[in-house]
Amino acid sequence: xxxxxxxxxxxxxxxxxxxxxxxxxxxxxxxxxxxxxRSAASAQRALELGVIDATAATAADAAAGAxxxxxxxxxxxxxxxxxxxxxxxxxxxxxxxxxxTKADVAAAALQALGPQAVGFVPAHPIAGKERAGIEHAxxxxxxxxxxxxxxxxxxxxxxxRRATELWTALGARVxxxxxxxxxxxxxxxxxxxxxxxxxxxxxxxxxxxxxRFLALAGPGFRDFTRIAAGDPALWRxxxxxxxxxxxxxxxxxxxxLQRFEAALAAGDPAxxxxxxxxxxxxxxxxxxxxxxxxxxxESDPPSSPQAPAH
Amino acid sequence: xxxxxxxxxxxxxxxxxxxxxxxxxxxxxxxxxxxxxRSAASAQRALELGVIDATAATAADAAAGAxxxxxxxxxxxxxxxxxxxxxxxxxxxxxxxxxxTKADVAAAALQALGPQAVGFVPAHPIAGKERAGIEHAxxxxxxxxxxxxxxxxxxxxxxxRRATELWTALGARVxxxxxxxxxxxxxxxxxxxxxxxxxxxxxxxxxxxxxRFLALAGPGFRDFTRIAAGDPALWRxxxxxxxxxxxxxxxxxxxxLQRFEAALAAGDPAxxxxxxxxxxxxxxxxxxxxxxxxxxxESDPPSSPQAPAH
Numbered sequence: 001x002x003x004x005x006x007x008x009x010x011x012x013x014x015x016x017x018x019x020x021x022x023x024x025x026x027x028x029x030x031x032x033x034x035x036x037x038r039s040a041a042s043a044q045r046a047l048e049l050g051v052i053d054a055t056a057a058t059a060a061d062a063a064a065g066a067x068x069x070x071x072x073x074x075x076x077x078x079x080x081x082x083x084x085x086x087x088x089x090x091x092x093x094x095x096x097x098x099x100x101t102k103a104d105v106a107a108a109a110l111q112a113l114g115p116q117a118v119g120f121v122p123a124h125p126i127a128g129k130e131r132a133g134i135e136h137a138x139x140x141x142x143x144x145x146x147x148x149x150x151x152x153x154x155x156x157x158x159x160x161r162r163a164t165e166l167w168t169a170l171g172a173r174v175x176x177x178x179x180x181x182x183x184x185x186x187x188x189x190x191x192x193x194x195x196x197x198x199x200x201x202x203x204x205x206x207x208x209x210x211x212r213f214l215a216l217a218g219p220g221f222r223d224f225t226r227i228a229a230g231d232p233a234l235w236r237x238x239x240x241x242x243x244x245x246x247x248x249x250x251x252x253x254x255x256x257l258q259r260f261e262a263a264l265a266a267g268d269p270a271x272x273x274x275x276x277x278x279x280x281x282x283x284x285x286x287x288x289x290x291x292x293x294x295x296x297x298e299s300d301p302p303s304s305p306q307a308p309a310h
Numbered sequence: 311x312x313x314x315x316x317x318x319x320x321x322x323x324x325x326x327x328x329x330x331x332x333x334x335x336x337x338x339x340x341x342x343x344x345x346x347x348r349s350a351a352s353a354q355r356a357l358e359l360g361v362i363d364a365t366a367a368t369a370a371d372a373a374a375g376a377x378x379x380x381x382x383x384x385x386x387x388x389x390x391x392x393x394x395x396x397x398x399x400x401x402x403x404x405x406x407x408x409x410x411t412k413a414d415v416a417a418a419a420l421q422a423l424g425p426q427a428v429g430f431v432p433a434h435p436i437a438g439k440e441r442a443g444i445e446h447a448x449x450x451x452x453x454x455x456x457x458x459x460x461x462x463x464x465x466x467x468x469x470x471r472r473a474t475e476l477w478t479a480l481g482a483r484v485x486x487x488x489x490x491x492x493x494x495x496x497x498x499x500x501x502x503x504x505x506x507x508x509x510x511x512x513x514x515x516x517x518x519x520x521x522r523f524l525a526l527a528g529p530g531f532r533d534f535t536r537i538a539a540g541d542p543a544l545w546r547x548x549x550x551x552x553x554x555x556x557x558x559x560x561x562x563x564x565x566x567l568q569r570f571e572a573a574l575a576a577g578d579p580a581x582x583x584x585x586x587x588x589x590x591x592x593x594x595x596x597x598x599x600x601x602x603x604x605x606x607x608e609s610d611p612p613s614s615p616q617a618p619a620h
Contacts, residue, residue, distance in 0.1 A: 126526065184519070186526065188514050189527035189531045195567070200563055202589040202592070205589065207562065216456065216495045217596075217598070218436035220500055223534070224506075224534055229594040230586075235590075243575070253509065254567070256512050257564070260505055260509045261557060265553070269547070276545050278515070280508070280539055288532050
């Protein structure tokens, strides 16, 4: 049985932080939740919605006396926020973030917390919703989702175990890896798709006939571009933090796109179908949260990464 | 009040054809449905499911005596199928297809039917489902969806009106345009996204760490790649038929992607955010079936199309 959290501090009362608080409450695993947001209105709204029990004027006020601290702030703010907690973090507290990049967060934690980084476990719950904000906080958000923990070089193993226990108790499946290993994988399956969706939507919308084209778009377009509505400030931070991996995967993608374009230009139906068949079969068997049995193309070595052409 | 169809012929008993039959039945707008499929099993299954009243051994047998004929076959088979109907099509019958490309279908119809093309109305219902096949046929599939009609140079206006009446009676919103105008728009909002989704999925799956990456993919990836599971034969035909428009839009997309990549490489957060903001706002206000009010980027002329680099 997981130990109950006496006092949880949520720094950043939005979808992710609010859902963590609600899920712990629903599981009977937290006694008291203190929330802080840079926007006082969000914290006030979280209080009114019963997501938190009290608001705090500063992140440090929220974290003082907490045994678990969850940072749910833009990744670029992680360092500054942790620095402000340095004086108040309890020696045995577990501190986590929920950011989409992890190497930058781990580095920022080591720099901001110094030896206190023993208590910091960088975390990335791979969950989300079409709409952000505390109003959409959901006790079930993390059920069945994967949570990646990427301990820093100083992180204490007991704290990583405690983090694993808590996320597992909320129904998540926890995996531990290095921050670098996380970032290269997420660049491929999350950050690059966002980059492509932003660029694709813009490339259609900015055309002289863009409005007419968009009016004829159907359900496939809707799903393909859903992530293009992502928050600009959040994705700015992710792209800045993880740009090397993203650019490398983008170059690999462009090389593959070029193979498809060349096949279309040549116009040989059999060649085109042979290119479509592997991803079609691979995607048809892929399932959210399960390893894909069709992830490798047998007959064809992967294209070697090439430098982006600028 | 729309005139009831005495005999509907469905050539190709799959999701699209089956749903058309079910929807007409649900609306009380058809007396008898005859189905034919290249695969006898599909037609048999349609009969068992009550989607059709009888099976026919050939497309011509199904169409003989029908006042409405719906072709729901791969676009590349349209010409050959229509040729086989030439002797049996009633002089006043309405004949339609449901293909994703229209210039090739219109041309095939003129060639296969000659003067009988007066009765042919190329149609594209912009609807779909995650799963194809007669088992997923759905009387509600076309409710609220857009149906584009692209009359050939010979198509009789009365037949286009009749087609408009029928689709409207099923709850669809009908728009009429030239086949070329349809194809350039659908290349942008449907065919290119499929090409990108196939290439993207493959570019991830084919990497040495592809399986590990795919296992960490979340809900954003799921939606972005849903269309990568599209049927290889169907998309082969679409790409072959509409490759010029698709390649042109792909070049425009690559130019936009290069702007994003250049911004990431330079690493200026403000520039990156300024690139993300327009598509994010545009996609947030875009709605399925409604014109997008944010389709134009005011501050920035669209990139001029460039030839694909091979």
